[in-house]
Amino acid sequence: MDLNLTPQETEFRNEIRDWLSANVPAGWKARQDAEESMRKRFEFLREWQRKVFAGGWAGISWPAEYGGRGATLMEQVIFNEEMARAAAPPMANTLGLALVGPTTITYGTPAQKARFLKPILNADEIWCQGFSEPNAGSDLAALRTEARRDGDHFVVNGQKVWTSYGWAADWCALVVRSEPGSEKHKGLSYILVDMHAPGVDVRPLRQMTGETEFNEVFFQDVRVPVENVLGKVGDGWNVAISTLMHERATLGAGLHIIYKRWFDRLVELSHELTRNGRPAAEDPVIRQRLAQAYTEIEVMRLNQMRIISRIANGGTPGPEGSIQKLLWSELNQRFQQIAMELMGAYGQLTKGPVGVIDEGQWAYQFLRTRGNTIEAGTSEVQRNIIGHFVLGLPKSY
Amino acid sequence: MNFGLTEEQQLLKNSAREFFTAECPPPEIRRLMETETAHDEALWKKMADQGWTGLPFPEEYGGMGLGLVDLAAACEEMGQALVPGAFLATVPLAGTAIFAGAQDGAKKKYLAPICSGQARATLALLEKEASWNSRDVALPLTKGTLNGQKLFVMDAGVASFFVCAARQGGELALAVVDRRAAGVSLEAQPALDATRKLYAVTFHNTPAEVIATGGAALTALDRALDFATVALTAEMTGGMQRMLDLTVAYAKTRKQFGKPIGQFQAVQHMCADMLILLEGARSSTYYAAWALQENAPDARTAVSVAKAYASEAYREAGNRAIQVHGGMGFTWENDVHLYYRRAKASEIAFGDAAYHRERMAAALMGAASRAAK
Incomplete structure (x- = not known):
């Protein structure tokens, strides 16, 4: 057991740290201003990703032959931690870099790799994922969006929902039922759909925070060339989940740094705010x-x-990732509640010149964190996964 | 960075698992619980022969010279098997106080017999206020003699000597008192956990050998409490593992409505929560062990994180273990309550969650105002 970084890891950390301190745009805000348009902000994130790409840091987990850096797992963790430490903006093509790219590298034909990988790295083509449907949420395998073979095309009909970046996306990694009448995990295919093709309709979903992170995407007779299927026709379930575990293991690596920054801010505020006639920092509760x-x-x-x-050390990322999902989501909800308690009446303010703290970000987070225990697998599903796959209890459904 | 046991540490842990599973099966625990001291001389001798009693101390005193991570790995297995007796009081607690506070002569005199297994020891700290904070130590030490009473002294009944925290003039002192010294009397304080006995120890003009005073005494006492706290959270981790294993096994076999109850999500989710609590206790324990061993700047905060977390986690896991076991979990014959009792005693020992959260707050936010104390 040695929790110090090795000399190589330290060297890697210093390199990315130096690069970030020279390149992270000053004064950018983690949350968009009301008046800042979504598209304008997205173009800013695209430019940032291009800068990261030019610096050689985009897709660091990808093998060098596909334009990545072939970084070790530890290096990926360090990279994500340093991005968080530098409060760097996220990259525009999050899903392309983290999921679609690695899946294409694993399952893609040489032609697919040549066609799709580079534009993911340089943010020329933005990706979304079409997984959830109105009647296939936690029970994802119940999905019904169909792809019917018609010559050298599939014709796609159906509806996806909760699609992040749907409005910005050029391409969608879509899981469809390609075998009519098939059930559950069988008969699914993973297909790459041009979001600009006729018949694709994206409608933003306004969420309880007032933002529109997610979208509904409708597909009506959308023609997709057969060569856009990734992996084998009918093997879509395996293709979709193959890279999920690996990316999940490293993606959250920077979260504790963000939370710690928030914590430090609350400590600072506790010295400024008053509770029961003394600084809140001295209040035992x-x-x-x-x-x-x-x-x-x-x-x-x-x-x-x-x-x-x-x-x-040679293990495979497994279902214990569910423990981390539960921790980061449920802890964030409790944490935001603590923040609101600390701020008292001020915590509810969202904007304006009088009394608002940190431009209303705490009031916003208080609402936003309710989504944490639902997105990326509900807490209930995570506990089912732990019960069945980790503890070996019989499946409940 | 590698947050995992080395091959040697894993071997040590495996051999501890094997040893304590064989030596301390539940019937043996129940037998010892009913005795006056919960101590078994033959078991202690075997533990000493394995080197456990000198595990974290240098070879010059007869120890194995291993680190706190190694000790934690061994303690996890002791907690898993619910080993009764004076190991925690003797080795991580009193042993560390002597090692961290005493001069070489006193170490040879007191630490060497601990390592060899000839002596057992404990720390006499708490008084009427039952405070784990060293600033609340009041028992007077004047002209080399002690007068007063210590409470909640772990395993005093089988200790050969006590390390006593006392007040000499205005300052803190650590003094060693022989169990057979004049004016020492013991009274049992029967408590929830019968595998680890507590005592009131009264001194009346009792001669004591001062081993450290002032800053040195404070440092040694803090060190001993921090080490023992991590050894304890390691035990708690092991206990939680055992409770989870028992509970999952029960949920797989017990049937209601024609199905194993483990198939019901309400039950599965309780088991999942137990695993989450266990893994958090384990991660924070091994980190605290490593941080203390390496004298990392955040070591003391890490100890408090581990203890604050494990204190609530062990009890919470126990609540679920009993609930999943249903009526069986409420019976005397089922072993779960033995762990549940240990969970409560462990929660209290060396400061509960609230105590350690305040200790963290002091480090992270500054001291509370005097009015708040």
Whole structure:
């Protein structure tokens, strides 16, 4: 057991740290201003990704032959941590880099790799994923969007929902039922659909925060060339989940740094705010609540380190990723509640010149975190996964 | 970076698992629970022969010279098997106090017999206020003699000597008291966990050998409490693992409505929560062990994170273990309550979650105002 970075890891960290400190745009905000249009902001993120790409850091987990860096697992973790530490903007093509790219590298034909990988890295083509449907949420395998073979094309009909980046996407990695009448995980295909093709209709979904992160996407007689199927026809389920575990293991690696930054801000605020006639920082209840938040953040960070070490030592990323999903989502909800408690009446303010704290980001996060235990697999589904796949209890459904 | 046990550490842990599973099966635990001291001389001798009693101390005192991570790995297995007796009090607690506070002569005199297994020891810290904070130590030490009472002294009944925290003049002192010294009397304080006995220890003009005073005593006491806290959270981790294993096995076999109850999500989710709590306790424990061993700047905060987390996690896991076992979980014959009792005692020992959260807050937010104390 040695929690220090090796000399090589330190060298890698210093290299990315130096690059980020020279290149992260100053004064960018993690949350968009109301008046800042979504598209304008997205173009900013695209330019940022191009800068990252030019610096040689885009798709670092990808093998060098596909334009990546062939980074080790630890290097991927360090990269994600340093991005968080530098408060760097996210890259525009998050899903392309993290999921569609690696899946294409694993399953793609040489022609597919040549066609799709480079534009993912340089953000020329933005990707979304079409998985969930109105009647296939937690029960994803119940999906019904169909792809019917017609000569050298598939004709796609159906509806997807909760599609992140749908409005910005040029391409969609779509899971469809390509075998009529098939059920559950069988008869599905993973197909790459041009979002600009006739018959694709994207409608933004306004969520309880007022933002539109997600979309509904409708497909009506959309013709997709057969060569756009990734992997074998009918093997879509395996293709879709193959890279999920690996990326999940490293993607969340920077979260504890973001949470810790928020925690430090709350400590700062606790010295400025008053509670029961003294600084909130001296109030025993606030002290307990903040220390509890710190404890949970640390536990999440340390679990993550253990999981990464186990994978780096030859283990495979497995269903224990569900533990981390539960930790980051449920801890964030409790954490935001603590923040609201600390701020008292001020916590509810969303904007305006009088009394608002941190431009209303805490009030926003308070609402936004309700989505955390639903997106990327509900807490209930995660506990089912732990019960069945980790503890070996019989499947409940 | 590698957050995992080395091959040697894993071997040590495996051999501890094998040893304690064989030596401390549940019937043996139940037998010892009913005894006055929960101590078994033959078991202690075997543990000493394996080197466990000197595990974290240098070879010059007869120890194995291993680190706190190694000790944690061994303690996890002791907690898993619910080993009764004075190991925690003797080795990580009193042993560390002597090792961290005493001069070489006193170490040879007191630490060497601990390593060899000839002596057992404990720390006498708590008084009437039952505070784990060293600033609340009040028992007077004057002209080399102690007068007063210590409470909640772990396994004092089988200790050969006590390391006693006392107040000499204005400052903290650590003094070693022989169990047979004049004016020492013991009274049992029967408590929830019968595998680890507690005592009130009274001194009346009792002669004591001062081993450290002032800053040195404070440092040694803090070190001993931190080490013992991590050894304890490692035990708690092992106990949670055992409770989870028992509970999952039960949920797979017990049938209601024609199905194993483990098929119901309400039950599955309780088991999943137990695993989450267990893994958090394990991660924070091994990190704290490593941080203390390497003197990392955040070591003391890491200890508090581990103890605050494990204190609530072990109890919470226990709540679920009993619930999943249903009526069986509420019976005397089922082993779950033995772990549940240990969970409560462990939660209290060396400061509960609230105590350690306040310790974290002091490090992260600054001291609370005097009015808040």
